[in-house]
Amino acid sequence: MSDLQRPPAQPPRPALMLRLLGSALLVSSVYLVSCQALFFPV
Amino acid sequence: MTMPPKPPRDVRLNELLPLVRSMVAGTSAYAPLMKIPHTALRALVQGAQETQPRVQPPPLLAGALLWVLPTPLLFAAMIALGTGHLDRFLADAAGLGLFMAGAWLTRRGIRAAYVRQQPRFARLWRWPLKTLGGLATALGVGVTAAFSVGQGPAISLAFAAVAALGFHLTYGFESLGRPRAFWSGDERLRKVADALAEAEGRLLDLEQTAAAMANPELKARVLRISAQGRGILEQIADRPTDLYRARKFLNVYLEGVQQVAEGYARTHRLADSRELEQNFRNVLVTVEQVFEEQRQKLLRTDVLDLDVQIEVLKKQLDREGIA
Missing domain, CATH: 1.20.5 (Single alpha-helices involved in coiled-coils or other helix-helix interfaces)
Incomplete structure (x- = not known):
């Protein structure tokens, strides 16, 4: 296989556990701050 | 003579292809029931294979979370408007706008990664839509925490950082600048x-x-x-x-x-x-x-x-x- 035939490298996707952790962080931060704005405004 | 079981009515084309192939090869239980000439079947299989998209469509709900999560902020903005707090309404609306922009950019980024024909040799500059979506989401969290909830700058920044990290782990920021398809010193x-x-x-x-x-x-x-x-x-x-x-x-x-x-x-x-x-x-x-x-x-x-x-x-x- 020549160098030109080699397929381009794809960025790796995070592992499942890390993705779950990420979703938990994203949900808690966005949802929490939105709920705070609704129930405890300035 | 026992009849073979009826094929399911609701099958997708992809699932049907192996069945038709086995009929063409004469190995299927349905083969004797076939009245269509084999050449026509072969043409059908070939045609279906050619019309199958080479790229998969993106998952329908990918990125949907970002549209749903800020819903309470919409109610907060409407309540602020109803109670005559313009400053609070503006803060909520700004945060909501950033969240919506983030969700839209992320969805576009995910779809583009699926649909777009990946260049094989060319290195082209493209807007990193998902990264921009992540930044808008993090900024939205920071702005809402600071101006709608009244948190201090440090806490607001911490909120934004947590959202950015969560976004990166869930959707992944795109790398800026495409790497060369191959490297060669020659x-x-x-x-x-x-x-x-x-x-x-x-x-x-x-x-x-x-x-x-x-x-x-x-x-x-x-x-x-x-x-x-x-x-x-x-x-x-x-x-x-x-x-x-x-x-x-x-x-x-x-x-x-x-x-x-x-x-x-x-x-x-x-x-x-x-x-x-x-x-x-x-x-x-x-x-x-x-x-x-x-x-x-x-x-x-x-x-x-x-x-x-x-x-x-x-x-x-x-x-x-x-x-």
């Missing part, structure tokens, strides 16, 4: 790579021009030419020495067809003329022939080289008294 190979990247850039431009064309026949012709061009590029990538043989194709015809297609698209918008359409069609037919000839020429060289190699091997075997 000067000759690098030249080939640059030529291929430039040629693919032209093909991508050509496809973009074709997408804007109203005439389906001319559009199909241009897309076919582009597919032929890609085939030739693949051939050159397989054997970089072909570049020198295909240089005229890369420099003259590819650039020519791109300019003519752009010219047609531009002029056609201003004046709808049959003559112009016919002229453009003639050019496309010629280009299609030239591209096919070019491909055949490269293939013939392959065969010729193989003949020479076989001849050399035969002579070597003769000389060593093996044959």
Whole structure:
């Protein structure tokens, strides 16, 4: 296989556990701050 | 005689193909029930395979979370407006706007990664939509925490950082700048790579021009030419020495067809003329022939080289008294 035939490298996707952790962080931060704005405004 | 079970009614084309294949091969339990000639079935299978999209559609709900999560902020903004707190309403609306922009950009980024034809050789600058979506989401969290909830700058920043980290782990930020498709210290190979990247850039431009064309026949012709061009590029990538043989194709015809297609698209918008359409069609037919000839020429060289190699091997075997 020549160098030109080699397929381009794809960025790796995070592992499942890390993705779950990420979703938990994203949900808690966005949802929490939105709920705070609704129930405890300035 | 026991009848075979009825095939399920609700099957997708992809699931149906193996079944039809087994019928064609005569190994299926349904084969005796088939009254359709095998040649027609084969054509059906082949046609279905050709029409199957090469790229998968993106998951329907990918990125949907970002639209749903800030819903309480919408109610907060409406309540602030109802109770006459303009400053609170503006803060909530700004946060909500950032969240919506983030969700939209992320969805576009996810879809683009699925649908877009990935360039094989070219390194093109593209907006990192998912990254921008992540930044908008993090900024939205920071702005809401600071101005709607009244947190201090440190806490707001911490909120934004947590959201950015969560976004990165869930959707992943795109890397800025595409890496080279391959790396080579060889000067000759690098030249080939640059030529291929430039040629693919032209093909991508050509496809973009074709997408804007109203005439389906001319559009199909241009897309076919582009597919032929890609085939030739693949051939050159397989054997970089072909570049020198295909240089005229890369420099003259590819650039020519791109300019003519752009010219047609531009002029056609201003004046709808049959003559112009016919002229453009003639050019496309010629280009299609030239591209096919070019491909055949490269293939013939392959065969010729193989003949020479076989001849050399035969002579070597003769000389060593093996044959």
